[in-house]
Amino acid sequence: METLDEVAIKQEKSEQDGSAPAVAVEDLHKSFGTQKVLNGVSLSVKRGETLAVLGRSGTGKSVLLRQIIGLESPDSGSVRIHGQDIAGLALDQMGAIRKKMGFLFQHSALYDSMTVEQNVAFPLVHHKAEMSKAERGDRVKQLLAEVGMEGALAKMPSDISGGMQKRVGLARALALEPDILLLDEPTAGLDPISSGEIDDLILKLQQEHHTASIVVTHDLHSAKTIADRLALLNKGDVVIQGSFEELQKSDVEFVREFLKQS
Amino acid sequence: MSDRSLSAAANMPAIVAEPSALPPTADVFTKIGEFLAWFGDLGIFFWRVARAAVTPPYEFRELFRQLDEIGSKSLPLVALAGAATGIVLSMEARYSLTRFGAKSLLPAAIVFSIIHETGPIITGLVVSGRVGAGIGAELASMKVTEQIDAIEASAVNPYRLLAATRILACILMMPLLTLAADASGLIMGWVAQAVAEPLSFHQFINSGFKGAGFNDFLPPTFKTMVFGLIIGLVACFQGMRTQGGAAGVGRSATSSVVLSSLFVILADVVLVKLILIFFP
Numbered sequence: 118m119e120t121l122d123e124v125a126i127k128q129e130k131s132e133q134d135g136s137a138p139a140v141a142v143e144d145l146h147k148s149f150g151t152q153k154v155l156n157g158v159s160l161s162v163k164r165g166e167t168l169a170v171l172g173r174s175g176t177g178k179s180v181l182l183r184q185i186i187g188l189e190s191p192d193s194g195s196v197r198i199h200g201q202d203i204a205g206l207a208l209d210q211m212g213a214i215r216k217k218m219g220f221l222f223q224h225s226a227l228y229d230s231m232t233v234e235q236n237v238a239f240p241l242v243h244h245k246a247e248m249s250k251a252e253r254g255d256r257v258k259q260l261l262a263e264v265g266m267e268g269a270l271a272k273m274p275s276d277i278s279g280g281m282q283k284r285v286g287l288a289r290a291l292a293l294e295p296d297i298l299l300l301d302e303p304t305a306g307l308d309p310i311s312s313g314e315i316d317d318l319i320l321k322l323q324q325e326h327h328t329a330s331i332v333v334t335h336d337l338h339s340a341k342t343i344a345d346r347l348a349l350l351n352k353g354d355v356v357i358q359g360s361f362e363e364l365q366k367s368d369v370e371f372v373r374e375f376l377k378q379s
Numbered sequence: 380m381s382d383r384s385l386s387a388a389a390n391m392p393a394i395v396a397e398p399s400a401l402p403p404t405a406d407v408f409t410k411i412g413e414f415l416a417w418f419g420d421l422g423i424f425f426w427r428v429a430r431a432a433v434t435p436p437y438e439f440r441e442l443f444r445q446l447d448e449i450g451s452k453s454l455p456l457v458a459l460a461g462a463a464t465g466i467v468l469s470m471e472a473r474y475s476l477t478r479f480g481a482k483s484l485l486p487a488a489i490v491f492s493i494i495h496e497t498g499p500i501i502t503g504l505v506v507s508g509r510v511g512a513g514i515g516a517e518l519a520s521m522k523v524t525e526q527i528d529a530i531e532a533s534a535v536n537p538y539r540l541l542a543a544t545r546i547l548a549c550i551l552m553m554p555l556l557t558l559a560a561d562a563s564g565l566i567m568g569w570v571a572q573a574v575a576e577p578l579s580f581h582q583f584i585n586s587g588f589k590g591a592g593f594n595d596f597l598p599p600t601f602k603t604m605v606f607g608l609i610i611g612l613v614a615c616f617q618g619m620r621t622q623g624g625a626a627g628v629g630r631s632a633t634s635s636v637v638l639s640s641l642f643v644i645l646a647d648v649v650l651v652k653l654i655l656i657f658f659p
Contacts, residue, residue, distance in 0.1 A: 188528050208427075208536050209434070215534035222532075226525035240533045243436075289533075
């Protein structure tokens with residue numbers, strides 16, 4: 118079994134030579150009991166690229182993201198992060214890989230016993246021990262300013278709206294300057310104005326940070342705005358991948374129906 | 380990679396009772412199988428926590444927070460329970476010993492009863508009620524709102540941050556809380572005794588501890604570290620495997636208290652026997 122240092126060195130090498138895609142998913146299968154959720158999903162994302170994963174509710178979009186960050190394990194198939202297969206890695210080894218990844222949960226998953234400031238500082242407290250308290254405070258303020266939440270430092274998650282929680286969740290996901298950003302329904306449950314603001318924010322952050330991003334959404338308008346490529350999931354498999362224009366030209370019945378209804 | 384997942388298991392089978400279409404014998408075997416599977420999962424959970432606890436980085440900040448949460452905040456309740464037990468013991472022992480003409484043994488009966496058994500077990504049950512429910516509900520709520528997943532996604536080991544710190548705090552604080560229960564029980568036992576018949580505290584203690592050695596005091600006090608392990612382990616395990624929203628949180632809080640109290644009592648049976656063998 119590889120040590121933590123070996124995992125980290127391998128990661129760094131792969132990032133530097135750019136030989137492997139940031140995220141590569143191959144023939145991923147996952148079932149819960151008798152219900153097949155992922156049925157041979159394959160996709161990859163390069164550094165600086167944004168892929169939007171679209172599909173109807175319950176087609177396994179969120180499960181796919183959880184597999185990529187290793188919160189769930191696949192029944193078969195592989196997930197490679199910068200060329201490193203994450204199957205069989207122990208929690209601490211996976212931790213070395215996760216430091217390079219940011220995850221925005223669908224319901225933000227902010228720590229409800231902590232203030233907004235403490236939520237964003239959480240990854241820094243645990244992984245940037247060399248940072249002084251003042252430096253950490255400055256970094257948190259900078260992150261919150263990036264997402265337009267600089268005034269909410271002392272607020273509790275329960276005191277802010279769903280859209281604001283998403284912004285704070287995004288700031289927390291960006292705290293360790295990740296190479297890979299996984300966003301689970303970043304605009305779900307938000308009004309059109311808040312959705313637009315979140316989309317603009319994601320675009321701005323991508324331009325500044327050049328992350329490889331996978332955005333799970335059922336919002337076609339949002340996907341069109343923020344993604345370089347789109348992947349449409351149906352019954353646990355990718356029906357089509359490509360630009361929005363390529364999707365529009367598709368003859369596949371499900372693709373046409375999805376675009377018509379969206 | 381399945382060993383990393385915290386969400387795979389279902390709740391304690393004994394707590395979730397659902398009607399079954401299976402014949403009664405098959406149902407019994409299923410229940411036994413689920414019960415054994417629960418123990419297997421608990422063993423795996425314990426192994427992961429133990430491994431996380433002894434490998435860096437160490438979560439000292441969270442450990443100190445839990446020492447305060449579990450220790451200092453349980454102190455008033457434990458002291459009160461110890462005091463009430465001391466009074467009851469004093470009154471009951473006085474009544475019984477007077478009947479059999481052994482009133483002079485009253486201080487020794489109270490002291491030995493409290494430090495040998497009553498103090499440790501009362502502390503164990505009070506802590507499993509207060510702390511077991513607290514840990515079970517807190518971790519369950521974090522689990523169903525994906526906060527534990529968020530910790531894991533932030534590259535922090537939740538077994539180390541959440542479970543190891545709480546379990547270690549329970550283990551370390553139990554003997555200290557037991558001392559508090561013993562002390563308040565002895566003081567109130569003396570007060571109840573002095574109210575019925577004048578007796579100085581000095582005389583009460585001298586008479587009570589006559590013939591007592593370290594073997595009467597240390598093993599029963601330190602056996603509560605095992606109670607702490609049971610309470611922390613069961614509550615963290617039940618909390619971190621919660622499924623099913625608010626109802627699941629309620630089930631986990633309840634099962635944490637019920638199971639940890641039950642296992643504390645069962646462990647006490649074994650520990651008393653071992654203490655009698657090794658510290659006669």
